[in-house]
Amino acid sequence: EVVLTQSPGTLSLSPGERATLSCRASRSVGSSYLAWYQQKPGQAPRLLMYGASSRATGIPDRFSGSGSGTDFTLTISSLEPEDFAVYYCQQYGGSSMYTFGQGTKLEIK
Amino acid sequence: QVQLQESGPGLVKPSQTLSLTCTVSGDSISSENFYWSWIRQPAGKRLEWIGRIYANGNTNYNPSLESRISISTDTSKNQFSLKLSSVTAVDTALYYCATSPKYYDWWFDSWGQGTLVTVSS
Numbered sequence: 229e230v231v232l233t234q235s236p237g238t239l240s241l242s243p244g245e246r247a248t249l250s251c252r253a254s255r256s257v258g259s260s261y262l263a264w265y266q267q268k269p270g271q272a273p274r275l276l277m278y279g280a281s282s283r284a285t286g287i288p289d290r291f292s293g294s295g296s297g298t299d300f301t302l303t304i305s306s307l308e309p310e311d312f313a314v315y316y317c318q319q320y321g322g323s324s325m326y327t328f329g330q331g332t333k334l335e336i337k
Numbered sequence: 338q339v340q341l342q343e344s345g346p347g348l349v350k351p352s353q354t355l356s357l358t359c360t361v362s363g364d365s366i367s368s369e370n371f372y373w374s375w376i377r378q379p380a381g382k383r384l385e386w387i388g389r390i391y392a393n394g395n396t397n398y399n400p401s402l403e404s405r406i407s408i409s410t411d412t413s414k415n416q417f418s419l420k421l422s423s424v425t426a427v428d429t430a431l432y433y434c435a436t437s438p439k440y441y442d443w444w445f446d447s448w449g450q451g452t453l454v455t456v457s458s
Contacts, residue, residue, distance in 0.1 A: 261443045263443070272451055274448070275444060275445060275446050278441070278444045279443075284446065316384060318444065318445075323397075324442075325400070327386070328383045328386075329383065
């Protein structure tokens, strides 16, 4: 099983700042198989990025994803008030098995 | 876009079977467009994929839970269901149903709102 480790656990920033979230895999993950989600309190996760760098439908272009192998990054170029939430990475490991990272909480500074 | 809604008892006694249903709207569960998954999230912990089913009845389960899981569909009600047997307190979690597109079943593009299940006597 591939273990995903996200860092930092909590990120405190102000609106307008740039956010960089990291997701590290215990072994190499194909870029096609890496996704990011945003979860706000009391809501279900929402797909943000798939294939490591493709934005899901309706996701603004201030969100971008990059990375390959074991290191992946989600970047929010200029934070809006609605971006403060918990972010999860997720990978598909073959054999129809999915795992998630433990999440990064993005909070207002 | 597909809409999903979970339902089921919010409280289950230890050693009993947890049973949840996901009602699908916006597409037919027999349409072969999606894989239908269950995912759970214990309070303060990471999301855990439980298992999935496809229109032809094929299932895939998380190996860590496989001995206790059964996922099935009810095409007449456009629903799919989860049964988790021999539950303990560690099965207390928010349970979600979610979809993965057939040809890109590597992520989850639609989610239900989730239903909280507590295992307690």
